[in-house]
Amino acid sequence: NAGVTQTPKFQVLKTGQSMTLQCAQDMNHEYMSWYRQDPGMGLRLIHYSVGAGITDQGEVPNGYNVSRSTTEDFPLRLLSAAPSQTSVYFCASSYRRPIRGTEAFFGQGTRLTVV
């Protein structure tokens, strides 16, 4: 099993550029989510999905879009990058109901720098 595959690992963007962070999982997990990690602030939830076609906002959704057309994939789009979006981004997946397992599995993270 590949688990959660997140690409790219590193990215530098210019202010105003757009990009998509890719996330794929092969564990048939219903729940997928995106976090950003900033120094001293832990991991904060950006967007999440409880199944194909269903997405919702987390704590810090502004400036980001998501979609979930398949169970496996959950891309995160930055529409117009800003320096405030410089961060490390993590994708995570898990079963939705704890009876099937409570653990969240994480991708390797993307270090994004916006200049």
Added chain:
Amino acid sequence: AQTVTQSQPEMSVQEAETVTLSCTYDTSESDYYLFWYKQPPSRQMILVIRQEAYKQQNATENRFSVNFQKAAKSFSLKISDSQLGDAAMYFCAYRTQTGANNLFFGTGTRLTVIP
């Protein structure tokens, strides 16, 4: 909304000694899950230990154990016989049992192990 508080930004421990990392959380739910994740310099998020709120017995995984005090909403992690490989950022996390079953993180504690 659930909040997770880690009041120790940094901790250090001598190799082979024991250290305890603190975590408190705020919730109105009676059933939930708690986790400790380790993040080494590689950036990978690694599950250390989990605790189901309905279980009174504290979870243990080899050298790692928790002290779960449900009434006090406290969930501390004890690392015994500390090893150099334990040096990492440690995150406490809370997973809801209602709604989307989102996972919320504390701000983290950076653990240094002194040889």
